Amino acid sequence: MTRVALRGIRAHVIQFLLSVLAVALGVAFVAGTFSLRTMMSSTFSGIVERSTVGDAYVRGSQEIDSVAQDGTGLGAARNTIPASLTTSIQGIEGVRYAFPTISGPLVLVGADGTAVASGTSPTFGIALDPSDPTVKVVNGRIPHGPNEIGLDSGAMTSSRLAVGDHTKVILGGKLRDVEVVAHLSLGAPMAGATIVYVDVPTAMAAFAADGKVTTIAVYAEDGVSQTALVRRLAPLLSTTAAATAEVVTGDTARAETAASIEDALGFMQTFMLIFAGISLFVAAFIISNTFSMSVRQRMREFALLRAVGASPPQVFASILIQATVVGLAGSALGLLAGIGLVSLLRIAFLRFGLDLSGSIPLDASTIITSLAVGTLVSAAAAVLPGRRAALTPPVQAMHDTVVTGGRSLRRRALGGALLMGAGAVAVISAMARPTPHGPTMLGAGAAALVVGVLVLAPVIVARTLTVLAAGFVAAVKPLGRLARGNVTRNPRRTANTAGALMIGMVLVGAASVLAASATASTRSIIANESTADFIVQSATHDVPDAAIRGIASLDSVAATDVARNGRAGVTRAGATASPDDTMSVVGLPAAAFGRSLNVRVLSGSFEALAHGAVAVQESTATDHAWSVGTQIRLTPQNATAPPVTATIGAIIDSKSLGAPVILPESLYAQVVAPAQSAANTVFVTAAPGTTAAVLRADLVSIAKPYVVLAVLDNDQFAAKLAEQVTSLLVILYALLGLSIIIAILGIVNTLALSVIERTREIGLMRAVGLGRLQLAGILTIESVLTALFGTIIGLTLGVAVAAALPTVFASAGLTLLAIPWTQLAGMLALAVAVGVLAALWPAMRAARLPVLEAITSE
């Protein structure tokens, strides 16, 4: 039976080729994901190894939340420790060097006058102590003084500066002129991050003005082990007045960092594997279809095998063997393709400044997983057709034509209807009653609907396609009618083929609606709530103080309202804050309300803010059972600052202010330290009589030197926020693209196999005068109908489910439902194009069938 199975594959190679291709694509995605993760993991841990080479690290003992980014620390932020500790540490026996790690965000202006922004990798400035052993001078000398900087290799490349050049940096909120005096190297590429070295006093002034740093790196004398070093340092720390510092070995610090990298990569991997899973699911459809059709075609062969004594399990096994071979071949191909894919990705990442080092890893687990997954999916997909083949009655061998029992679709109709009903109920109830379980119910309901539609699809094929085909039937006689007959005569097959496309289209439809709604919601929120004339924001999310002062001093500016973001513990007065109580807080001048912002007040009033009261968002107030007049306690993240008590003066509902608690400026300054605060948005109101053009020109003149600032009016502001959504959407489309491609392959596959199946019929039609172009026309119409069917059902479902989102996620800022009709129409046009494309090869093959052979074929 094995021989029969294997010979069978050889004889019908082309039939199985497309299945192999489908598996290959799905497995390529899986293999690529694993490979990419391994590569990123080794790159980042390599960086960690090379950049954190200390033997011990002294750091804060408590983990906190911080908005400000210091750039180097991966992993939980901790409370800061006094930099002065360094001197005491240096005095301990066994310590060779001790350097405080002083770093922070920095903007470097490159040779072309624009800020160096290498995509996703940040730029930061680091203090360089002259005796630091980890950094080598390649060219020049160590920076000294506030106007000298050194650049690492990556920074030199991306800024195109050379030693001796003069440029500007924005450091600690101030723009300053500097000279590049050194090309430094850490010994390895830093994944595209731009690192600028400054001397210690400059860094301290900019990043550690309060004398506090995050870590102190300690290097041991020769012969002193890490643990020994830790032991010697421990007594010093226990006597520190603040008692908030701890010491860990270098190994521990590196391991912790590596662990948090792995966590982040794990998320990315899971996310991508979901899409890989979708692709494989779609590939399974194709394989199932292929085997269904090939089994049907070879019914007489199986009947013959049964007639000569093969048992049903033997026949089943032969099908499964073929599926396994297809799976293995596809997986092997997919593995190679996955490597190729990752190579391409690496090149793409390089463009964005992320330099992934090392060779592309192909470890045993990737190979085994890819092969196993591909083979299992293939085998699973062939089970049902195999069962049908195994149960062929031997007498079928005597029949000239294949008798295909019209298996009742009633069970599918029932099952599909039930699932869809359950799904619809879940979605509607999630919409009707907003509960914390809303999102989960929505998700489960959506999944049930999708599966239900897939089950129900064959039942609705006939009616839906009759409607869809009406245009063709009327326009192109008799081709339209012939095509319609062909797609409706085997509803399961058409539904399976279209189902693959449907899955991708549901996600695409839902994503499009989500994006359009998010954009529309944002626009309307901004339009409703922002009354400022202009908004200034920074690409680094923190507008420098000097810039703010410059703006405020303009004549054309009547008022400048700065919204600052920070974090603090917020509890009822008298309660101690735990880490769970930490939330975002926004500091605004009290007068901003009404001047720059128009926010809905539910109870209380904004005048209260002028007197030191705070405003709280409605959802937060409800969660904590607070109301106007409640006393709350604000606990700063910096352990040394005392908590502050305040009264709630207003309950508001604002979507543009993302934070739950809004504090007046003076209160904010007491609660959030400048080092942990970011001036996110500056609202500018024009002086009376100033035109918008004049004001914009003035603002731009202040902002331009800072290079990273953007001056926006309300429309542009809304557009900028919408951009983020659009870029996410593009990524989603790219990930779904693969499953759509596989689905298209499925259509090609079905069409090609059906041409083989209908050889005699095609011969007959050619014999009575059907031209080759007309034959191609029939196949093209079939293909277009199938593609349209899958697309329309998928988009409809996706849009319907997404329409529920604003109701469920209204509190998250999704207030409006916008359906991007033009985009959806574009998808339909794409479906037609896809249909035409998919029919090209099968139509060519069919047209080339010699009429005589076709008529006389078996």
Place this chain on the structure above:
Amino acid sequence: MTSPSTVAVEQPRRAGGTSKVTASARGLVKTYGAGGTAVHALGGVDVDFAHGELTAIMGPSGSGKSTLMHCMAGLDTVTAGRVLIEGEDVGAMNQRQLTRLRRTRLGFIFQAYNLIPTLTAAENITLPLDIARRPVDRAHFTAVVTALGLQDRLDHRPRELSGGQQQRVACARALVAKPAVIFADEPTGNLDSKASGELLAFLRRSVDELDQTVVMVTHDPRAATYAHRVLFLDDGHLVRELTSPTQAAVLEALGRLGATTAGDDPGTGRTPAARPDAQPTPEPIAVGAP
């Protein structure tokens, strides 16, 4: 009739009568393969098919009868010789011209699998006209359908029809387009005797009453009796012809064919007949009007 390769066919010698020739072949040779594995399906056949006649082509398996029909219908290319349909050289036609030929001037009836399963009987009947975008002559359609007894079956799909009914639908399809010649390849091969008889009677009637020309390949001696003329092929050559045959005459001719080939020496090809009353040598058969 404006094909660039139109050649006027010379009217061959006749015994009497002036029937028009609808289709003819001159020196038809068809060889498959080459060298040692060459199969000579047709070894030089000259034949005319007169208008308004039902001609049957018979012969043992491998005699080349199906090949002859395929070549006449333009379904297969010829190795040498010429095929003319209504004066036009089929061999010189390209794919598009051949398609048009099949659409408008030829009709086909096969042994089985004649109908498109997704179309109704009526749609199957008008299929060639629909493909050619020619209007259906409703009066003719009704006449044909009524003559074939298919009035009640027009809305049925092929799987709802019996074998005989399916063949009759195929017949109707061939007739409704009013082609120049209808080629039928073993049309009664899958039918029982009653259905066979009905179909054959109708084919003969269509020739007599509707002025059709029908060329039928068959191995059934009874089918041959419905024909005006029976041509016998053996080993790629036209060896004999009978007009207005009886079943007995057909059986005898077939038997003689079998005897002649029994003494063949595979290495040297045909040997002269062993029996005294067998045909001495094959020669071109001229048109014989009944």
